[in-house]
Amino acid sequence: MTSDSIPQMTPGYRLHPTQDVVLIPEGVLELSGPSRDILLEVDGKRTVREIVHHLAAKYEGADENEMLDDVVALLGRLAERGVLQG
Template sequence: MTSARIPVLPRGVRLHFDKVRGQNVLLAPERSLFLDQTGHAILSEVDGRRTIADIAGHLAVKYNAPKDAIANDINEFVEDLANKRVLEFTDA
């Protein structure tokens, strides 16, 4: 996976805040995935226009962390979501 790919939430998939549980959730047809703070931070940046590298750069500044480490974490996270078919990619 390259950092030039653009993550996109496919049709029918969205971020949601579950008020009952007080937790962020990724809702998809017939499934929901509870998100920790890291997962929510990453998916909050997914807008269908920015690459993984762009998202990593923004989060590195926001959290004062090394961009390479954040990019690796993002790549692993989005690859897992893509394998679960709740995230897709387009090329930059």
């Protein structure tokens, strides 16, 4: 996953509508920290950089470059687990 990737949820995986979990074929994957907010922005249309730019506007005082590194790392881990494509 890079800043120019366009992530999307893998078919069969979805974010629970109210809880901090991703529903996966094997059960659930618990989310922590801002992971849910990040995944809510994943729509299969925007790049990771665009997602981070939008999130940075929501979190006043956030360093967009640091946030980009963190989001790329998180989305990369989720892609390795099969949750995301892109």
